[in-house]
Amino acid sequence: MRRAITPQRRPGKARVAAVLEAGAAVIAEQGYDGATMAGIAARAGAPIGSLYRFFPNKEILADALVQRYMVLVNAALDVIQQQAPHRPTDFVADAILDFGTRLHDETKAMVNLLESRSDWSVKRRKFRELLLGRIAEILRQRSPALTEAAARDVAVILLHHMKIMKAFKSGRDVPNSPGAPDELRRLNRSYLADRLR
């Protein structure tokens, strides 16, 4: 299968960046199906033909978006992993909980992307594995008694809490209430404290 072309020259890179940004924005606004290639090209100020040079089809563009998000995510996790050993458990709990919220802008597009059509399994699974694996790693670093399997189970819960918090904060249309974010934070802290004891 064809893949996205990585441009060699400077101007090409700028264009690719513009297209990715536009893609993220448009997909965030209109969803994957709702977004049109023409719309993305227009938003990026790029001719449609140029867009197709770099991303031979819509799916590959979306893949590239996921890829880009993974880079950001990795960097953010690096930071957490460095801090984790030297901070109290509540700090770690919050760091993971708020982790999605900090990548905010890219995030909305991601949500729309990962929530859409089901042929995504591969990219999505990879992405999830990365996240789960690294969070589990962080947990075991702090509490070596945790088995690998248990760390993964906890990581799954934390990841879901993170998604919920992200949804709360990004104003998405999910069950919510004024006190819910705080409630979730407390729950998440006490849960992690309990599991890392």
Next chain:
Amino acid sequence: MRRAITPQRRPGKARVAAVLEAGAAVIAEQGYDGATMAGIAARAGAPIGSLYRFFPNKEILADALVQRYMVLVNAALDVIQQQAPHRPTDFVADAILDFGTRLHDETKAMVNLLESRSDWSVKRRKFRELLLGRIAEILRQRSPALTEAAARDVAVILLHHMKIMKAFKSGRDVPNSPGAPDELRRLNRSYLADRLR
């Protein structure tokens, strides 16, 4: 605005049922945008014109699906509300947690439906209000000390836990692990016990 027609005669009712079932199935598989009216009609063994006779457009069909789900949900909540006062807290926690799982088949379509395009707000919000309200009600029945606001906050958390469990069980492509469902169950029980203490 036009609404779904309620068929008068026997065969009409069967057809509507078939269409709804097909609609739920196809939307569950392909998402709201991915699903086509022709595809749904074919799956239901109904000519496209018949489908449009009962559901004048795609959105109304989706509305009808939500509506049907709401009926099921209400019935299930009735049962929980009756049992709740006479059972231990863990039972209530589990009842709410597993509540989505029991409606399984309809559920997948619902998720796709409620997760899709953002013009849904009205139906979605109504649906969510119903759920939140009733769960909060159940909680306050058991623990009258809970303020209305606090009950709502807890209900929001429970609702999200339920959604997660539903996702776990329905095989949706979400972060998961072999031990995660049990982990979530324990977390949910201890959380509710703590809040209803």
Next chain:
Amino acid sequence: MRRAITPQRRPGKARVAAVLEAGAAVIAEQGYDGATMAGIAARAGAPIGSLYRFFPNKEILADALVQRYMVLVNAALDVIQQQAPHRPTDFVADAILDFGTRLHDETKAMVNLLESRSDWSVKRRKFRELLLGRIAEILRQRSPALTEAAARDVAVILLHHMKIMKAFKSGRDVPNSPGAPDELRRLNRSYLADRLR
């Protein structure tokens, strides 16, 4: 080709009348193409199946409408023909000019009907022949010196003046101005006076 069924019993006649009235109204409002058989049936308070019993298709219904108009037109012309010999020329000029205006309600539907799809030629031509013939007849009665051909030519002009006046008065969207109806009346009078001299 099938034709409209003429109902024998009393209730059937009432229904046919209702359908025709509804047909005239709906076609007047939405045009021939815009009007739907279902809409006409609904307006007539008649089930669609019943409508199709009397008028096997849309075209036949339209034909029946034209037919009905012809009856009205004939009656109105009878009156003019009786009065014409005993009145001044201006009276006759005005009678013909205002003739279309008096049948007002039916008229709008007629206009839409006669202006639409071009397969109407037969009905339309018959209708026009009737009108032209009778007006020419009235003219020659008053001025026997007029040849048959000349009478027809004058009748054509009068008929067009009538159509214009009808359009003026019925508020249709045609070139118009506050003084135009009076201007037309003067013109028409002096024209007829000149030709019947």
Next chain:
Amino acid sequence: MRRAITPQRRPGKARVAAVLEAGAAVIAEQGYDGATMAGIAARAGAPIGSLYRFFPNKEILADALVQRYMVLVNAALDVIQQQAPHRPTDFVADAILDFGTRLHDETKAMVNLLESRSDWSVKRRKFRELLLGRIAEILRQRSPALTEAAARDVAVILLHHMKIMKAFKSGRDVPNSPGAPDELRRLNRSYLADRLR
């Protein structure tokens, strides 16, 4: 609201021209409602997608047709306005009367277009205002004694006479007779002579 695209390259212009011509022809034959976009595309030898590239919907295509006609009309009126001061009244009367006939081919489509569904009011009214205004202008140039209102009234009559003549000549299915065109010409001449005296 979207508007018709003006093509940049040579072949695009040819295609637009072909589509407009086809549109005029098909609408002339079948009326606005009767004409189908597919039919117009086929007649123009253009794929349906191309047609929609230039004219994003049926209404915009029709608008473009009206626009194009307005250009022709303006040019023709320019000529008349230049000649009018130096010619006898009969010449002016004839020039206006025959004015529609000279634009013949485009005309049929126009009639169907302007006669159709009533949402046209805006374009139609503009078009009519243009015509009326310019004819009134020509009249007052010749006979400054005419008040503005009177000039408009006369212009309305002339415009209707023009429409009738156009219908006569274009073979449309209207009341007609062998001598009618000449009769109308005589009437129109004597009417204008009387009013400009």
Next chain:
DNA sequence: AATGAATGAGATTTCATTCAT
């Protein structure tokens, strides 16, 4: 005979993708 549910051909419109320039 009367009803109105059912039918499906056909209309409008969109948009991912290609390819001539």
Next chain:
DNA sequence: AATGAATGAAATCTCATTCAT
């Protein structure tokens, strides 16, 4: 290599007409 006009498959929706009940 870059552009954006061109393409046409496919989606949504309508409605005249039929025919089972």
